[in-house]
Amino acid sequence: MIIRFFLVGIMSLLSTTIISQTKLPTFFGDNMVLQQNQKVAIWGKDEANISIEVYGSWGQKATTKSDKSGNWKLFLQTSKAGGPYSLIIKGSKQIQFHNILLGEVWLCMGQSNMGWTLKNTFNGKKDALNAQNINLRIYKSDRQHWHEPKTDCVTGSWLESNPTSASNTSAVSYYFAQRLQKELGVPVGIIVQAYAGTPIESWMPWEVQSSNKRSIYHKKKIESISKRQVEQLGLTIENALIKYQKELDLYTEQKSYNPMNSKNIKSPIITKPAVLGNQFPANVYNALVHPLLGFGIKGIIWYQGERNSKSVQQASDFKKQLQLMIGFYREKWYEMSDKNVTKDLYFSMTQLPSWNPAQTKPIEGVEAPWTVSRNMMLEILSNTGVVISIDTGDSILLHPRNKKPIGYRHAFNVLHDVYKKNIVAHGPYFKGQKIQKNKIILTFNGIGSGLLKEKNKKLNAFAIAGVDQKWEWAEAKIVDSTIVVTSAKIPKPVAVRYAWSMNPSKRNLLYNKEGLPASPFRTDSWSLYEQGSEEVQVFKPRKEKGYKPKDWIRPKMQ
Numbered sequence: 001m002i003i004r005f006f007l008v009g010i011m012s013l014l015s016t017t018i019i020s021q022t023k024l025p026t027f028f029g030d031n032m033v034l035q036q037n038q039k040v041a042i043w044g045k046d047e048a049n050i051s052i053e054v055y056g057s058w059g060q061k062a063t064t065k066s067d068k069s070g071n072w073k074l075f076l077q078t079s080k081a082g083g084p085y086s087l088i089i090k091g092s093k094q095i096q097f098h099n100i101l102l103g104e105v106w107l108c109m110g111q112s113n114m115g116w117t118l119k120n121t122f123n124g125k126k127d128a129l130n131a132q133n134i135n136l137r138i139y140k141s142d143r144q145h146w147h148e149p150k151t152d153c154v155t156g157s158w159l160e161s162n163p164t165s166a167s168n169t170s171a172v173s174y175y176f177a178q179r180l181q182k183e184l185g186v187p188v189g190i191i192v193q194a195y196a197g198t199p200i201e202s203w204m205p206w207e208v209q210s211s212n213k214r215s216i217y218h219k220k221k222i223e224s225i226s227k228r229q230v231e232q233l234g235l236t237i238e239n240a241l242i243k244y245q246k247e248l249d250l251y252t253e254q255k256s257y258n259p260m261n262s263k264n265i266k267s268p269i270i271t272k273p274a275v276l277g278n279q280f281p282a283n284v285y286n287a288l289v290h291p292l293l294g295f296g297i298k299g300i301i302w303y304q305g306e307r308n309s310k311s312v313q314q315a316s317d318f319k320k321q322l323q324l325m326i327g328f329y330r331e332k333w334y335e336m337s338d339k340n341v342t343k344d345l346y347f348s349m350t351q352l353p354s355w356n357p358a359q360t361k362p363i364e365g366v367e368a369p370w371t372v373s374r375n376m377m378l379e380i381l382s383n384t385g386v387v388i389s390i391d392t393g394d395s396i397l398l399h400p401r402n403k404k405p406i407g408y409r410h411a412f413n414v415l416h417d418v419y420k421k422n423i424v425a426h427g428p429y430f431k432g433q434k435i436q437k438n439k440i441i442l443t444f445n446g447i448g449s450g451l452l453k454e455k456n457k458k459l460n461a462f463a464i465a466g467v468d469q470k471w472e473w474a475e476a477k478i479v480d481s482t483i484v485v486t487s488a489k490i491p492k493p494v495a496v497r498y499a500w501s502m503n504p505s506k507r508n509l510l511y512n513k514e515g516l517p518a519s520p521f522r523t524d525s526w527s528l529y530e531q532g533s534e535e536v537q538v539f540k541p542r543k544e545k546g547y548k549p550k551d552w553i554r555p556k557m558q
Helices: 002-020 124-128 163-167 171-184 213-233 237-257 259-264 283-292 312-316 318-336 369-378 404-417
Strands: 033-035 039-045 051-056 060-065 071-077 082-090 094-110 133-140 157-161 188-194 299-303 346-350 384-387 429-436 439-445 451-453 462-465 471-473 475-479 482-486 495-498 510-512
Touching: 033 188, 051 071, 060 071, 094 133, 094 171, 094 283, 124 163, 133 171, 157 163, 157 171, 171 188, 171 299, 171 404, 188 283, 213 318, 299 404, 312 318, 312 369, 318 346, 318 369, 346 404, 384 404, 439 495, 451 475, 462 482
Parallel strands: 033 094, 094 188, 094 299, 133 188, 299 346, 346 384
Antiparallel strands: 039 071, 051 060, 051 082, 082 094, 133 157, 429 439, 439 482, 451 510, 462 471, 462 495, 475 482
């Protein structure tokens, strides 16, 4: 018993010593990429009131002093892209990080389709064999959430791109970074923070969204579920935290005993009561975003929305929630980086792909919330990009395997909008309409070198309506850089919609000659649902035994 207490005392003393020594969050480490030509924020913990010096082997130095709690933060100037370099941090002890590159850093976030790994995509295993690239680095942490803001992502580490690290990372993020690195010719680092099944409410603090009606509804719903769990199952917050701590201690012990196999050991998470889970407002933000605030990045790519597009009413409010989140991220990164990260941080969003049975009606209504979600993103064009993905997806699977086009299209947005490359950034976006007797003439942005039909057949994804709001399939023809839309059934047309369904992928879609698809759009402003009506929710189609997904043929991209 005496020996046991002695060991406990020694471990406690060692723990206190370690905590008080120089320590940085896991996203500072060997193999990392730091944003080039920027004063990048670097921070950590140490003993109280101690001098901290940071040296970059590219020839820069910065100093500061830890506060009374041991926290410190400084800003180190980086040079143009290059490396490998080393970074030395001198505090109560000295730490040195090796194999550091200076280049372009991008944060990649979202839910399960952002997290979907390269090895589980069409041609992903083959592409992973060619993923060896010392100029492409990946930081990825386990999916985590917490009820209070955290200071570190704990389980993450930087890895060079190779067949193993690429296989196990986000396919969208990998293809984005791989194309970006190839086109820019400089090192690229991606920080991948994805969490399956999470709503946008969980990706930002509550105070940011507390006046949003949809967020309020969502929060009350989770609180109600949590209350039932406490009353019926006895799952108190206190007991859940005690249980979590025990699981965390076991996880830490397993990692320390078997570090070579640590990648196969997943960190514990709390699911009940629901207020501690990943659906509750701010909980994912607290663990995956808050620790990174101020880290030197160039921008963000985002793939999330399935969880916020279960009904047309929910999808209709998605625009407001996205604007709140993007505005908050921009404000906080600008502030926490000491104004070194631009205050209009670039944000590239992914429209939801095709899913559910193929379109058969001219337009779908309340049964098609995903098309409303796609349209919401197009209305947030302020230093943002939108990736059109209706020519990807799967009629059955919520997690389609054709992720390469999405990753590349994020890269096109970024190369054009951020790095000012002379390429076509996206497919045709609706610009305007002109009514001439029985026809409507549509104009577009993003036509590139010209408009193109996916197949050498009639365009058949356009619908047309008169003032009675009754939709009919339209005859649509490419005339120079416009689309002319008519219908014998609609002699006095007033509005057009294109690809207005959950899954328009089997129609003959519109592209530009660079192989980028047109976005779904509508020219009307008619109500998308009846006010006060019950919400119609979309659910997963039944997957038959032996179902095997197949990729779709699409025009070759630039």
